[in-house]
Amino acid sequence: MRVTKLRRTPSFAIPKMSKPRINGSRLGKNVHLARTLLGEIFWWFARWQKRRIFKRAAKSLDSRIPFTATEARLTCVFLVYSGFDRAESCPLRQTICRKRTYSILGFFLHGPLLGAAPTRNYAFHGVETSTFSSSPSALALIFLSSCLFPAEAVPRKLSALVKGPALTLKYQSGPLLKGVITVDLVWYGRFSASQRAIIVDFLLSFTGTSVSNPSVASWWSTTGAYGSGGTAVISLGSQVDDDNYSLGKSLKSADLVSLAGKTGPSGGVAVVLTSADVAVEGFCMSRCGTHGQRRPGSPFVWVGNSETQCPGQCAWPFRQPLYGPQTPPLVAPNGDVGADGMVINLAALLAGTATNPFGNGYFQGAKEAPQEAASACQGIFGAEAYPGYPGKLLVDGATGGSYNANGLSGRRYLLPAVWDPRTSRCSPLE
Incomplete structure (x- = not known):
């Protein structure tokens, strides 16, 4: 499949994408086969979506064309998965992930479901929160959740995800x-x-x-x-x-x-x-x-x-x-x-x-x-x-x-x- 090289815009340069190591520190030595397969599936799907999503992102940042909900969600998941969130000056992270609401994505990234230690601050709802070193299987779960639950149907506050009983003194x-x-x-x-x-x-x-x-x-x-x-x-x-x-x-x-x-x-x-x-x-x-x-x-x-x-x-x-x-x-x-x-x-x-x-x-x-x-x-x-x-x-x-x-x-x-x-x-x- 022929891949067209994207034009570099004055506002940002797209970092190169490197495939995560299956036996490296991200997964550990004794990873379950099912997790590996899920990671591979998500990886290849992300590569397939890479050119279209980033081309759309470049146009959005240059001409302020709004992302569709699906494109924006895919981009946010893709940025975290591919390690682009490590670039503090990455405008894709700063512009897309800061300005849009991803309650489902934020919930999974911020909670203990990923079972890993915090690594760096990440922005959701305009607030720096902690991300976690996550496995491809967990991110596949995030991706599936973001597709099943559109952003427009999800409450805009993390606190609204779980509502407990009314507080009474x-x-x-x-x-x-x-x-x-x-x-x-x-x-x-x-x-x-x-x-x-x-x-x-x-x-x-x-x-x-x-x-x-x-x-x-x-x-x-x-x-x-x-x-x-x-x-x-x-x-x-x-x-x-x-x-x-x-x-x-x-x-x-x-x-x-x-x-x-x-x-x-x-x-x-x-x-x-x-x-x-x-x-x-x-x-x-x-x-x-x-x-x-x-x-x-x-x-x-x-x-x-x-x-x-x-x-x-x-x-x-x-x-x-x-x-x-x-x-x-x-x-x-x-x-x-x-x-x-x-x-x-x-x-x-x-x-x-x-x-x-x-x-x-x-x-x-x-x-x-x-x-x-x-x-x-x-x-x-x-x-x-x-x-x-x-x-x-x-x-x-x-x-x-x-x-x-x-x-x-x-x-x-x-x-x-x-x-x-x-x-x-x-x-x-x-």
Whole structure:
């Protein structure tokens, strides 16, 4: 069969296509015969389609003739299969795969179905997500799926592929925190002046009604829909410094209760903040912070600085996680990954404390490990969020920091979505 050499356009050059090695690293040494056959079938079909698809692609890029749905899907699958996604400047990948929606393709590439380790970022829905070193049989499955399910009939969001049951936080008839909530701080360890200012300004922003929306105050107003009595008012109380590590640099859960008692009997919420060089029982393994009672009827909150211990877990999305989708990290809005991560966890725990202060308020699941107002919406910060993607956020033009809430003193913060009892949905700031 005669193959006509394609004309090189000013915008891009088509990379050469090399047949994958059957016994190389892509398949492994002990590959099943059926997988090999499927790979060969897909390979030869792709070669047969190569000339027509790329010729059409060249015309589309030059004259902006739109691809048909089938041609675009074949091109995206072909690019990944043939290794063209390794070329960061490949306009076919950037133009076609970024601007079109391939929910089925994105689902297979992004999930664990391929059974391989992540290799590089790839763009779906305008967001860099992780691809996986995949076998020809898996890509044959992708190809068949893309043919059986047209792109126009597939939902445009990855989160819409699987819809679970509606989220409901049940009210257990216990008391909630309403009225004025005084927040007393215990600084355990060494914090810089800028870190202190970030957190203090955040707490002062709860009453910053003059700040333009979306604001910290508007985010907090959702908690007013829990029960009756309106939205509680957060008031900053006393601050206690313990920069001499009076209990050492390795703390147990009981030590957190002792530190919370340093604020005295104010009747408010004691917030214990531990610095980056302090290890706490369960920190980075099962929790980034917690809330409970220092004594009956007196709630407390603890949040740790995870910058040097587990920023991918407790300061996401400002650092890449150890596991799961490896999306590029966002820029912290105040330029401090540790402090900005603490704000996210502090906000979530304050919302949980106000709506479930004593373990019999609003929550879902087991009482020992409840899903509360904000923890039930974990990983959601903006509209159209899905696992590995925090959602659509605002970006500071000067610093590049991502945020969704304005605060006092020109501060900007990234705050988690809160479950809204009026709509039974997680409601991020917009």
